[in-house]
Amino acid sequence: MNRIDRVTAILIQLQSKKVVKAQEIADRFNISLRTVYRDINTLEEAGIPIIGEAGVGYSIMEGYRLPPVMFTKEEATAFLTAEKFIEQFTDASTSAQYQSAMYKIKAVLRGTEKDTLENMNDRIQVVKPYIPFNKGSVDNVLQILIHAISDKHVLKLKYQAWDTKQPTERHIEPIGVFFASDSWHAIAFCRLRNDYRDFRVDRIKGISTTVEQFTTEHPSLKEYLEKVYKDRELTTAVIRIHKDVAKYLGRQKHSHGFVLEVDAGDYMEMTFLSQSIEGLARWYLMFADYSEILQPQSLKDTVNGLIKKYFSNLEK
DSSP, X not given: OOHHHHHHHHHHHHTSSSOBOHHHHHHHHTOOHHHHHHXXXXXXXXXXXXXXXXXXXXXXXXXXXXXXXXXXXXXXXXXXXXXXXXXXXXXXXXXXXXXXXXXXXXXXXXXXXXXXXXXXXXXXXXXXXXXXXXXXTOTTXXXXXXXXXXXXXXXXXXXXXXXXXXXXXXXXXXXXXXXXXXXXXXXXXXXXXXXXXXEEGGGEEEEEXXXXXXXXXXXXXXXXXXHHHHHSOOEEEEEEEEHHHHTTTGGGGGGGTEEEEEEETTXXXXXXXXSOHHHHHHHHTTSGGGEEEEEOHHHXXXXXXXXXXXHHXXXX
């Protein structure tokens, strides 16, 4: 990236949040702090009203705005790609909001970029996941959750837990949402259980925003997830799998804590950090005839135990 493009990008970054630290700019563009200071000085000499405070960061004087930003062709197609994902992996309300934003983005594109998006629209597709977002439960559940997190509103839920026959009524204080293992999840403090809980969004059968605002200072979603995963005991497992089978494992391996693979001739040696040895053992049996457990012994013992049960059931 040449200096003119970088200085322009820095100006846009400064408008993206109230305060931007010099180190953030340096990390983004892989430049030194000295270069950041020089680029900021260039913007100030060009008449941009930048406020800088030592140890805090830079901000632009309230009220200053750039004219509509021009997007490159690559940026425009990135937006289009994101739209395809949002259509498949979010609720109808979130998808509609993004489509509305796309109209605004397209409005400031040059003619050639608009033509590119028109031509590429049918050439970029995201095939529905095996378990698509359940649009039949609550149509705008993600938007309700996001607004409640932002405004600190207590939510009233009808929640169908996996081990219950009837939904239970919950009042929750939401702190964040995330997508993992083909499902959206909401982390919230549940007043019924008096503890933090992970709510699968597709199991929410009813949701409404109450007028009550909570004042409790909850951890951020990042802090909560880091603590949860830190507190969980993980077991390292190494499995040697023939390449004829390994190539078909795809996303499955990530659900079982896959972290690393090493080429070993006709085999791949895969390392897992597993939260459940039994879960890993049951998955391993799908391709056991093409693989070998290198460690730990507890995984071998669990697999042997399952095989004995299978044979015992077959003899009945």
